Amino acid sequence: MPTFFGNQKKPASEKSFMQNYGDHLKHVEHQANLTYYRFLSYQSYSKQFSLLGEQMRERIKxxxxxxxxxxxxxxxxxxxxxxxxxxxxxxxxxxxxxxxxxxxxxxxxxxxxxxxxxxxxxxxxxxxxxxxxxxxxxxxxxxxxxxxxxxxxxxxxxxxxPQDTERFYNEDGAYEEPEYPSLSYC
Structure with missing residues (x-):
């Protein structure tokens, strides 16, 4: 069942592999954008480098x-x-x-x-x-x-x-497009 923003834990059963993989890549893009905005919002290099280290540890699987x-x-x-x-x-x-x-x-x-x-x-x-x-x-x-x-x-x-984390973004089931934080000083 789709959530309010279209994020899902499992692929949609009515879609093909490539359509579901497209949804997965959209979710990855959305997460990367949020991380990018978080990176820009930090005012110190130490916080930015700690965020990069955290992201690196998270992705080495x-x-x-x-x-x-x-x-x-x-x-x-x-x-x-x-x-x-x-x-x-x-x-x-x-x-x-x-x-x-x-x-x-x-x-x-x-x-x-x-x-x-x-x-x-x-x-x-x-x-x-x-x-x-x-x-x-x-x-x-x-x-x-x-x-x-x-x-x-x-x-x-x-x-x-187990598929217990959101890994897909299904636009078909989304009620609202996610918004990114605004950075007025950039």
Whole structure:
């Protein structure tokens, strides 16, 4: 039975696997958005880093049983699509860092006028972002590659985990679209 916001613990029986997996990905997207807004609302770096650590611990499920086939599909995406997209983001951030670095260098040697932007800082930020995406890609690939083997084995021994948490967002059963908190200072 759908809840007020459309969150469900189990997939809808009248939908196909792909439709239910789409509902699962919508739920994952909604949870990621809430975490992102929570991250932005913290004013200190220590709180932001503790939130990132908490999220990392929550998502490393190498030695846990699977909920169902949708959980295994997450592992397949984590071993294939997520690293590819992260590497693509790494390339974009590297190109942006090179562009900002060239602008900073041209201002420094007098080929261009200073436009007031801090190009060297932006270049460093983009370079750090590229490194973070590359690290995320490697971690996701290794974690999911291990999980593709270990989680089904643990599920064979212990059985599927009970579906006691909300993991699907069924728009068909939703009465109201969820709202995200507003951040007036951003």
């Amino acid at each position: 190498i030695f846990q049983a699977l909920y169902d086939g949708y959980d295994y599909a997450d592992e397949i995406l984590g071993a294939t699509i997520v690293p590819i997209l992260s590497v693509a983001n790494t390339v974009v951030f590297t190109v942006a860092a090179l562009w900002e670095g060239m602008q900073a260098l041209s201002i420094r040697i007098g080929l261009a006028r200073d436009d007031g932007d801090h190009h060297s800082r932006l270049a460093m930020s983009y370079l750090l972002g590229a490194g973070a995406f590359l690290l995320f890609s490697a971690v996701s690939l290794v974690k999911s590659a291990i999980s593709l083997i270990t989680r089904p084995l643990i599920t064979m021994v212990h059985g599927f985990k």
